[in-house]
Amino acid sequence: MTAYVVFIKEKTHDQRELDVYASKIPASLAGLPVTVLSAYQRLEVLEGETPEGVVLVSFPTFEQATAWYHGDAYQSVIKHRHNGATYRGFVIDGESPVRSG
Numbered sequence: 001m002t003a004y005v006v007f008i009k010e011k012t013h014d015q016r017e018l019d020v021y022a023s024k025i026p027a028s029l030a031g032l033p034v035t036v037l038s039a040y041q042r043l044e045v046l047e048g049e050t051p052e053g054v055v056l057v058s059f060p061t062f063e064q065a066t067a068w069y070h071g072d073a074y075q076s077v078i079k080h081r082h083n084g085a086t087y088r089g090f091v092i093d094g095e096s097p098v099r100s101g
Helices: 015-030 062-070 076-082
Strands: 005-013 035-039 052-059 086-092
Touching: 005 062, 015 076, 052 062, 062 086, 076 086
Parallel strands: none
Antiparallel strands: 005 052, 005 086, 035 052
16 A cells, blocks of 8 residues: 655754755665655645645555665665754555545
8 A cells, every 4th residue: 555755844944954955865765666746845724834845755555665764775864854944754554535425
């Protein structure tokens, strides 16, 4: 079942750190079966506080998503994201669309 990694950027602290992160993140995803579905695109908040941005990435499985996150390649660059901004991040299983009727 498809899984989605979601990062919600709440507040930027150091843009230089985020620039370093952005330059290094592609290498952590190289060769993996991932699709970046949205990254810092237009959004309309329907409820709650407005974040600075949202990233949505799909992986074929929950296990592949968490393996990427906890893997050495990503963990070697994550400090730049943490130093650059306050984020919320999570992995969520996908589900078949709800059918009515």
